[in-house]
Amino acid sequence: MNKNKIILSIIGILLISFSFLKLYPNLIKPKVEITTTQTLPNREYCKYGVFDYNYELYIVKTGDTITSIAKNELADRNRIGEIILLNIGKYPSLGSQLSYLEKGWEFRLPPKNKIIKDPNQLQIFSGHIHENASKYFRVSADPNLSNTYIYDYPSSIYFIESERVNKQDIKTGVCFEAVIENDNQLTNTIVSLKTKN
Numbered sequence: 001m002n003k004n005k006i007i008l009s010i011i012g013i014l015l016i017s018f019s020f021l022k023l024y025p026n027l028i029k030p031k032v033e034i035t036t037t038q039t040l041p042n043r044e045y046c047k048y049g050v051f052d053y054n055y056e057l058y059i060v061k062t063g064d065t066i067t068s069i070a071k072n073e074l075a076d077r078n079r080i081g082e083i084i085l086l087n088i089g090k091y092p093s094l095g096s097q098l099s100y101l102e103k104g105w106e107f108r109l110p111p112k113n114k115i116i117k118d119p120n121q122l123q124i125f126s127g128h129i130h131e132n133a134s135k136y137f138r139v140s141a142d143p144n145l146s147n148t149y150i151y152d153y154p155s156s157i158y159f160i161e162s163e164r165v166n167k168q169d170i171k172t173g174v175c176f177e178a179v180i181e182n183d184n185q186l187t188n189t190i191v192s193l194k195t196k197n
Contacts, residue, residue: 046128046175050141053122055108060101073109082110086119126177132170156190
């Protein structure tokens, strides 16, 4: 009987908490300094969506092993788990027969400078920028929505065309494409962000 009361109490507290957050959503938004004014781009020129990350592809050759691919392509033979993780959906035999590779298989390779722990860890966001704030961008990856936040990270890099710039140089209203890392806590952090003038 006491367990049921505890469970009901917990459910009641959660319902009250969710109701409070729904009524007062601005209480949980961080206060930030807006660095630029808001403008809207000509949306015809922006490509919108959330897309799979463009992993480098490797074509399996005769004599290749998972270990040799990791060693030769990633300079670390211990990264075989990442290669398997990114490719087991397409090649299920990787889960049970590591020594069996077919010539011509196309493997997605993880970036050399980033450890991959989840096949959906990296994604491409594309759309336009609504706001450039001190710790995040508010962007739209859908022309009808504007509530996606992508957050700065100490290693985030920014480009206008192909020239590397500081974050404050990125204007609002421009089209963008960003490599985003999702840390499984619903936080989208910026790996790199590129805009056009």
